Amino acid sequence: xxxxxxxxxxxxxxxxxxxxxxxxxxxxxxxxxxxxxxxxxxxxxxxxxxxxxxxxxxxxxxxxxxxxxxxxxxxxxxxxxxxxxxxxxxxxxxxxxxxxxxxxxxxxxxxxxxxxxxxxxxxxxxxxxxxxxxxxxxxxxxxxxxxxxxxxxxxxxxxxxxxxxxxxxxxxxxxxxxxxxxxxxxxxxxxxxxxxx
Amino acid sequence: xxxxxxxxxxxxxxxxxxxxxxxxxxxxxxxxxxxxxxxxxxxxxxxxxxxxxxxxxxxxxxxxxxxxxxxxxxxxxxxxxxxxxxxxxxxxxxxxxxxxxxxxxxxxxxxxxxxxxxxxxxxxxxxxxxxxxxxxxxxxxxxxxxxxxxxxxxxxxxxxxxxxxxxxxxxxxxxxxxxxxxxxxxxxxxxxxxxxx
DNA sequence: TCCATTCTGTATCCGTGACTACAGAAGTAC
DNA sequence: GTACTTCTGTAGTCACGGATACAGAATGGA
Numbered sequence: 001x002x003x004x005x006x007x008x009x010x011x012x013x014x015x016x017x018x019x020x021x022x023x024x025x026x027x028x029x030x031x032x033x034x035x036x037x038x039x040x041x042x043x044x045x046x047x048x049x050x051x052x053x054x055x056x057x058x059x060x061x062x063x064x065x066x067x068x069x070x071x072x073x074x075x076x077x078x079x080x081x082x083x084x085x086x087x088x089x090x091x092x093x094x095x096x097x098x099x100x101x102x103x104x105x106x107x108x109x110x111x112x113x114x115x116x117x118x119x120x121x122x123x124x125x126x127x128x129x130x131x132x133x134x135x136x137x138x139x140x141x142x143x144x145x146x147x148x149x150x151x152x153x154x155x156x157x158x159x160x161x162x163x164x165x166x167x168x169x170x171x172x173x174x175x176x177x178x179x180x181x182x183x184x185x186x187x188x189x190x191x192x193x194x195x196x197x
Numbered sequence: 198x199x200x201x202x203x204x205x206x207x208x209x210x211x212x213x214x215x216x217x218x219x220x221x222x223x224x225x226x227x228x229x230x231x232x233x234x235x236x237x238x239x240x241x242x243x244x245x246x247x248x249x250x251x252x253x254x255x256x257x258x259x260x261x262x263x264x265x266x267x268x269x270x271x272x273x274x275x276x277x278x279x280x281x282x283x284x285x286x287x288x289x290x291x292x293x294x295x296x297x298x299x300x301x302x303x304x305x306x307x308x309x310x311x312x313x314x315x316x317x318x319x320x321x322x323x324x325x326x327x328x329x330x331x332x333x334x335x336x337x338x339x340x341x342x343x344x345x346x347x348x349x350x351x352x353x354x355x356x357x358x359x360x361x362x363x364x365x366x367x368x369x370x371x372x373x374x375x376x377x378x379x380x381x382x383x384x385x386x387x388x389x390x391x392x393x394x
Numbered sequence: 395t396c397c398a399t400t401c402t403g404t405a406t407c408c409g410t411g412a413c414t415a416c417a418g419a420a421g422t423a424c
Numbered sequence: 425g426t427a428c429t430t431c432t433g434t435a436g437t438c439a440c441g442g443a444t445a446c447a448g449a450a451t452g453g454a
Binding site: 044 | 428429431433434
Binding site: 025026027029030110111113115116117126129130153157158160161163164165166167168169171172174175176181184185188189191192 | 350366
């Protein structure tokens with residue numbers, strides 16, 4: 001059974017990707033419906049029929065971005081080796097991800113600030129951020145349980161430092177820092193976690 | 198010689214401080230002229246006569262905030278003691294400044310993102326940020342010249358790490374991290390700079 | 395007291411952005 | 425082919441935000 005009525009004239013997933021690009025570059029407020037319709041090559045009614053209103057579209061875009069980001073985390077953190085190596089690789093990967101040629105600079109979730117008057121968006125952004133943060137905490141605790149942390153370094157403290165660095169890297173990327181600079185910082189920060197010998 | 202004509206019915210510096218508060222909390226776009234006039238208790242013509250348009254007011258507010266921030270930096274960095282102690286004190290002070298009760302959370306300059314379509318504001322924000330960053334670089338170089346840095350730690354690399362941390366602390370504060378958490382991160386990060394013994 | 399000057403309150407103007415009404419187009423089911 | 429359903433393009437509605445016109449109020453100077 002195929003769909004009834006006139007078929008959609010554009011690919012929904014492609015359009016969603018285009019919206020992702022637009023929101024990632026310009027943020028929620030600065031991206032107008034006109035921006036989107038022009039970039040996607042469709043009319044406003046098509047956009048509204050496919051995605052609902054602007055807020056719903058943005059939330060769907062956020063979910064897409066988040067899914068990709070988590071997929072990336074899963075990959076780099078899947079390494080069986082000592083946790084410290086995995087975290088180091090993750091940080092380096094994030095530094096590179098934030099400075100990928102052809103993609104907007106920085107992290108869509110970490111540097112994005114939702115407008116006041118959009119508490120739903122603010123809450124969702126905060127939720128996603130704290131979700132990543134919690135993931136880091138879990139990683140550090142398993143590392144601690146495995147005896148990979150020095151006595152005087154609490155896992156939550158270490159997780160907070162790593163998380164702070166991730167946020168800072170995102171902002172610096174947005175400000176025009178190049179890939180080499182971000183990589184350098186990602187490497188240096190790992191010296192606060194001396195390899196257990 | 199006093200001013201001619203009807204005197205202004207409000208204190209300009211007090212109003213500027215009110216605008217600072219508003220912009221700091223809500224950002225440029227989310228703060229409407231109506232918000233400002235309501236908060237300051239004045240009408241739109243008074244506001245426009247005193248400060249020019251919204252963009253000019255924001256720029257003046259930025260300058261005020263920056264001046265205060267630099268004044269704070271000057272104070273903490275004036276300490277004659279080893280540079281490392283001064284930087285540690287500065288980081289701790291920033292962590293506290295970003296979580297001062299009664300003030301908006303985070304840094305107005307570091308977490309503020311100007312809307313696309315306002316290149317002047319974007320440029321000014323970037324300029325102020327890179328100015329602080331340059332200040333940190335200078336501090337680290339003098340520390341290096343004084344032999345306070347270990348051999349394998351480049352001053353610019355260290356400055357980048359500190360700066361990344363400052364940016365990250367600002368974001369975390371904005372996300373609701375409490376003062377103790379920020380202080381903890383500020384202290385931990387200094388372990389990448391071992392005291393020269 | 396009268397004028398020149400500057401500020402203030404009210405009521406707008408104007409542009410823009412989110413969203414939609416409506417008519418026509420493009421499909422499927424019979 | 426006809427009916428029914430769904431999508432699309434054009435044009436427009438509605439609300440809101442930045443900015444201002446204008447009349448009146450408050451000062452200094454002669």
